Amino acid sequence: MPPTMIALFGGAGPDWATRQVPVPQPGPGQIVVRARSVALNNADASMLTAADPTSGGTGKEYQAGYEFAGEVTAVGDDVTTPAVGDRVMGTTPGSFAQYVLADHRHVLPVPDHLDYDVACALPTGLLTEHGALMTGGFRAGQSVLITGATSSIGLIGVQIAKALGAGQVIATTRSAAKHDLLKRAGADKVLVAGEQDPVGAVLDATGGKGVDVVLDHVGGPTFAACLPATHVDGAVVNIGRLDTTESTIDLDALSYRHLRVTGVSFGFTRPAELGAVITAAGEQLLPAVADGRVRPRIDTTLTFDTATRAAERLRSHQAHGKIVLIVP
16 A cells, blocks of 8 residues: 555535545554545535534544445454455545545445445445334334435435335425436335325325334424324334424324334444444345345546535535545
């Protein structure tokens, strides 16, 4: 490995800046990956804003990024898998760099014939949506409601639910124009927010029973509406807050239906727990990734030289899927 590398840093302004920094060396339990492609997440935009000194941010510089794919170039002590030369995709802070230092438990093998610019857009979606389904106690044959399903990880959630044998997948979107996109992803029924009563529509679609598991990416009033649309003894799992972080719920809907309500944020999970979530997702989903049943939707592919355009696209909230950067 060379002594230095290119990385993208936030904290110097509204966009990422290129820096030449030392190549990391692995410690015990760590690996170094020569990244070939990296993917943007919503958190990247909020972190840029929070650190931007030109708009009241902290001005604290940080190495950006969370998702990557490439080849293992070095391993630390106590690492038996993966091995040097293995193709992997994973998640770790500071992944927008030519060489990425990661916990060996936080990567998955890249299936043969899967390109890096596709693989890098998978880890967050796989671990988050699969982890949320497992948290909700999902079993094959059950019905699943996915709100905000046209978000990049919501689309993966629809595919995962179908790949794991969901009996019915109901997906919501704010745009009628995205109906066909969700149907292609595998949704059995698509509800357009604002055009239909969400509770009534879900109950109608499930014979009045409600769904067994909800994956909510929206929060706010949508989260509250999920409760009376959930079957007795069902589960509502909040993943994201695309709307607002506050919600006023009907406690009768919660109590009379004996619901389990849980929130997940695997990015803030302890390393061993995150490793377990990633391992479980890989064991159940890599075959579906390999045969194409689970694929991320790629909105835009750019380079480090055009990372400003990538950030603008992310902040516009107009992206239909993941934004990917090719690493130089």
